[in-house]
Amino acid sequence: MSSILLAVPSKGRLEEASREAFAKVGLKIDRPGGARSYLGTIDALPDVTVRFLSASEIARELISGKIDLGITGEDLIHEAAETGIDQVVIAKPLNFGQADVVVALPNSWIDVTAMRDLADVASDYRHRHGQWLRVATKYVNLTRRYFAAHGIAEYRIVESLGATEAAPASGAAELIVDITSSGSTLKANELKVPQEGVILQSEANLVVSKTAGWSDEKRSQLEKLLTYFGDSVAQSALGSL
Amino acid sequence: MADNASARAELECRILDVAELVSPDVLQPADLFFDLAGEDIGRRLMLTSGPDGTTYCLRPDFTLPIAAQYLANGNAGETKAFGYLGPVFRQRDHGDFEFDQAGLEFLAPKDSEQTFTSIMHFAIDACALYGEDAPRLHLGAVDLFETLLAKLDLPDVWRPRVRDRFGHDAAMGRLLDRLAVPDQFDEQDQLPADDDELIAKIAADMEAAGLSPYSGRQAEEIVARYREKQMLAEAAVSLKTVRILREFLSIAGPAHEQAFRVAALGKKVGIDLDEPLEKFMGRLTELKTNAPQIEVEFDAGFAPRLDYYTGHVFELTANKTGEVLASGGQYDRLLERMGASDRISAVGCAIWLDRLEGGSK
Numbered sequence: 061m062s063s064i065l066l067a068v069p070s071k072g073r074l075e076e077a078s079r080e081a082f083a084k085v086g087l088k089i090d091r092p093g094g095a096r097s098y099l100g101t102i103d104a105l106p107d108v109t110v111r112f113l114s115a116s117e118i119a120r121e122l123i124s125g126k127i128d129l130g131i132t133g134e135d136l137i138h139e140a141a142e143t144g145i146d147q148v149v150i151a152k153p154l155n156f157g158q159a160d161v162v163v164a165l166p167n168s169w170i171d172v173t174a175m176r177d178l179a180d181v182a183s184d185y186r187h188r189h190g191q192w193l194r195v196a197t198k199y200v201n202l203t204r205r206y207f208a209a210h211g212i213a214e215y216r217i218v219e220s221l222g223a224t225e226a227a228p229a230s231g232a233a234e235l236i237v238d239i240t241s242s243g244s245t246l247k248a249n250e251l252k253v254p255q256e257g258v259i260l261q262s263e264a265n266l267v268v269s270k271t272a273g274w275s276d277e278k279r280s281q282l283e284k285l286l287t288y289f290g291d292s293v294a295q296s297a298l299g300s301l
Numbered sequence: 302m303a304d305n306a307s308a309r310a311e312l313e314c315r316i317l318d319v320a321e322l323v324s325p326d327v328l329q330p331a332d333l334f335f336d337l338a339g340e341d342i343g344r345r346l347m348l349t350s351g352p353d354g355t356t357y358c359l360r361p362d363f364t365l366p367i368a369a370q371y372l373a374n375g376n377a378g379e380t381k382a383f384g385y386l387g388p389v390f391r392q393r394d395h396g397d398f399e400f401d402q403a404g405l406e407f408l409a410p411k412d413s414e415q416t417f418t419s420i421m422h423f424a425i426d427a428c429a430l431y432g433e434d435a436p437r438l439h440l441g442a443v444d445l446f447e448t449l450l451a452k453l454d455l456p457d458v459w460r461p462r463v464r465d466r467f468g469h470d471a472a473m474g475r476l477l478d479r480l481a482v483p484d485q486f487d488e489q490d491q492l493p494a495d496d497d498e499l500i501a502k503i504a505a506d507m508e509a510a511g512l513s514p515y516s517g518r519q520a521e522e523i524v525a526r527y528r529e530k531q532m533l534a535e536a537a538v539s540l541k542t543v544r545i546l547r548e549f550l551s552i553a554g555p556a557h558e559q560a561f562r563v564a565a566l567g568k569k570v571g572i573d574l575d576e577p578l579e580k581f582m583g584r585l586t587e588l589k590t591n592a593p594q595i596e597v598e599f600d601a602g603f604a605p606r607l608d609y610y611t612g613h614v615f616e617l618t619a620n621k622t623g624e625v626l627a628s629g630g631q632y633d634r635l636l637e638r639m640g641a642s643d644r645i646s647a648v649g650c651a652i653w654l655d656r657l658e659g660g661s662k
Contacts, residue, residue, distance in 0.1 A: 142344065142392075168506040169518065170489055171527040176479060179472070181518070181526070183465040184458075188522060192339055204344050211472025213341045213606060214465060229511040234518060250510035 063107045064281045067121065067130030070098065070112035074264065077156040078131045081264075085288040107281045116140065118267075123147045125271030128278065129285075135161050135199065135239060135262040142201045149268045151297040152289050157264035158241060161199055163206075163257040165235040166228055167250045174255035175210045178235075182214040185234070192216040196227035197237035199259070206237075206259045225249045268297050305658045308430045312403055312652075313386055315423065320384030320405055325366035327388070331356040333365055337638060338607055345391045347398060359390035359399075364649055367406045368635055377641045381408045386654075400655035403427070404629075406647065408636065413612070413646045414580070417631055418587055421615055424627035424650045425592055428617055431657040435594045436617040436626055440556060440584070441603030443467070443610050443630075445563065445577040449549055452572045453542050458529055463546070468604035473550065481543040486534035500524050545570050549601050556585055556599035563601065584613060609634040612648075619656070627652045 068078045068089060079089045082102070089110055091100040100110035111127065119136035121127045123144040131154065137144045165172060172178055185193040193215040197203050200217055207215065218233045225245050227233040237259065240246055246253065266289065268282065279298060286294035316322055328349075334342050346358040360366055363385040371381060386403040405423060410416035421438075428436045446467055450460055459480065466473040493499045503520040545566070552562050560582055567574040581599075588597055604614055605628075612631030619626055629650025636645040 166507070166510060166512060166518075168503050168510060168512065168520070169523055170492070170503065171523055171530055173487060174484070176475065176484075177530075179476070180462055183462045184522070184526065185518065186465075187461045192335075201344075204340055207340065211466065211469060211475060213339055213469070213472075215340055216335055217340055217343065228517065229513075231513045231516040250506075250512075 062275070062277055063109050064128040064278050064285070065109050065111060066102075066285070067111045067113045067118040067127045067132075068100070069115045069118065069131060071095065071114075074115060074131075074157060075112070077264065078154070081131075081154045081156065087285075087288055105281075105285055108285060119144070122267055122269040123271070125269050125273060127269060128272045128282065129266065129268045131264055132267055133157055133159070133262045133264055135159070135202070135260055137267065138202050138260065139199055147269065147271050149270060149297050149300040150265045151268050151286060152266040152293050154264045154266060157262075159239045159262050160241075160258050161202055161237065161239050161260040161262060162246075162253045163235065163237055163259065164225070164240075164246050164251040164253050167252050172254055175212075175257060178254065179210060179212045182212050186214045193235070194218050194233040195235055195237060196220040196224050196233035198224065199237050199239075202259050203237045210256075225251060268301065270301055274301055305431075309386075309654070309658075311430055312427055315426070316384035316386060316403065316405065319419075319423070320382040320407075322384050322386070323367060323370070324385065324387055325360060325363065325370055327359055327390075328357050329360045329366055331358040333369055334358060334361060337365060337609070337635070341606065345393065347390045347392065361391045362389055362651065363387075363402065363404060364406055364632075364635075364651070368408065368639055368647070371408050372636065372639055372641060376408075377636065378409055378643070378645060380411055382406075382410075383408070396655065400653075401658075402651050403654055404649060404651040406649035408647050409645050410648060413631060413633075413648055414583075416648045417613060418584075420629055420648055420650050422591065424615075424617055424629060424652060425595065427652045428626050428657065433617075433619060433626060433657065435596070436619060438588070438592075438595050438597045439603060439616040439618060440581075440597060440599045441614040441630075442577060442581050442599070442601070442612070443604050443614060444612050445574060445581060446549070446601065446604070447611075448574055448577050449545075449567075449572060453545060454539055455542050456529075456538065459538065465608065468602070468606040470550075470602060473602070477543050477546055480533075480538045481540060483533045483537050484530075486531050488531075496524060496528065499527075541570070545572075552599070552601040553603075554598060556597040559599040559601070560585060581613070605630065607632075609638055615650075624656050625653060626656055
């Protein structure tokens with residue numbers, strides 16, 4: 061008998077909140093081996109196998125179809141692959157893990173209050189310094205798409221995998237694109253978000269993979285699971301597969 | 302009709318007739334492309350990295366590797382004619398990521414006008430080899446736009462910004478909107494009115510935030526742009542200038558008529574465009590004589606969004622599908638951008654073999 065594979069963040073606050081979100085609709089996720097185990101079960105749904113993975117791994121595996129559905133952020137889906145968002149269905153926002161992907165730049169740039177200012181600055185910077193304006197980020201795909209939509213072409217991305225907010229001070233980049241939930245890290249680093257500088261408002265979502273190979277049997281198992289979150293959630297997700 | 306293999310063999314012969322056939326490494330340092338084209342090209346590159354952390358890409362075109370090789374060999378300034386035929390690699394929305402292109406790159410040609418003409422005819426003839434006898438010819442004239450821009454009544458600071466948006470209709474449209482109706486200027490509280498004091502204050506803020514005074518945007522440039530915004534809000538760029546730019550950029554259609562529209566516009570607003578116009582009319586006359594079967598269109602806003610193009614640019618498109626079959630142009634700024642000590646003229650074209658070969662099947 062086949063079963064469907066549900067991936068849940070493996071640790072910390074995201075794991076807790078994920079299990080709470082499922083418990084709230086009557087689905088208790090058990091992790092028999094405790095934090096050291098990477099497999100779990102749901103008593104009410106014996107056809108579902110639960111795997112515990114990191115949120116970014118969940119995003120990658122949903123896109124490639126190695127897992128059927130999982131809990132992860134939209135930002136991570138975008139970052140895992142440029143057209144990744146087309147390979148999945150966002151079935152249900154889960155109301156936790158809220159964070160924005162934003163453009164942030166030094167407070168001392170008093171001439172920049174909106175994204176359109178940044179277009180001028182990027183252009184000027186290249187002519188004045190003979191170099192590209194540098195943007196530090198781990199959100200390469202989102203940044204490219206957003207900057208292109210704002211007509212900003214004169215810049216280069218510096219990939220940053222941690223402490224991105226320090227890049228302007230360390231001289232690694234002139235500005236950043238980063239995720240922020242409270243804004244306090246930006247504030248502490250004297251950075252501000254210009255108007256239209258919010259690229260994506262992300263939160264944890266229940267996400268279904270389109271590429272996972274949906275037999276009739278798996279579809280009905282999926283429908284059963286999603287119905288716990290409401291009939292409309294199940295219908296619209298299955299309709300988009 | 303000739304099959305693809307014999308058409309390709311014939312094309313290769315024609316390249317060899319006029320140029321030295323070269324085949325630059327498939328694996329190229331990615332910086333070569335990022336440095337010249339910025340992040341716009343980034344999403345198209347097939348990237349990989351070496352053990353020492355250097356990022357490489359599979360060549361996305363031949364032009365830059367050929368130009369880099371020319372400079373590396375110490376040929377700067379020497380007249381050279383290169384040709385190529387082989388695979389390039391780009392991520393794209395439709396079609397394989399690996400596809401073949403052929404083309405010519407003439408560096409430091411003795412007569413760049415003449416060279417442009419022969420390269421354009423080479424491209425027209427290449428299409429004909431595959432049965433595309435009368436593709437549409439789409440012409441652009443970077444020199445015409447640059448001449449207009451240089452002579453417009455416009456604060457100098459805006460000229461490069463406008464130039465950077467050339468070839469990108471949406472971004473240009475937004476910029477012109479903003480010039481015509483500037484944003485309301487939010488005077489920021491408690492900023493000194495005196496420039497020197499303001500610069501000192503910004504520099505102190507930067508220091509307090511831990512920003513290096515030696516890299517990134519300097520206090521002077523921030524203040525200069527702040528004042529400039531203030532001035533723009535108080536006295537917008539003349540509406541006449543914005544109207545001229547809009548009118549010029551809207552000129553598109555059958556080339557001959559459009560040339561007259563450009564001439565009329567120049568005359569109406571008192572801007573002398575005679576020199577680039579004469580060159581453009583010469584191009585049209587030549588085409589009418591030597592390629593009468595080709596329908597020529599001119600679009601005043603058409604340009605590759607790469608600021609090393611300087612003169613005329615062209616695209617040949619399939620009548621049925623509208624796909625670009627060949628493209629080319631004059632790019633006199635490229636070699637200088639890449640480190641040559643002087644400006645060196647250059648003209649080239651690329652033929653999209655995958656589309657021509659697909660179309661004739």
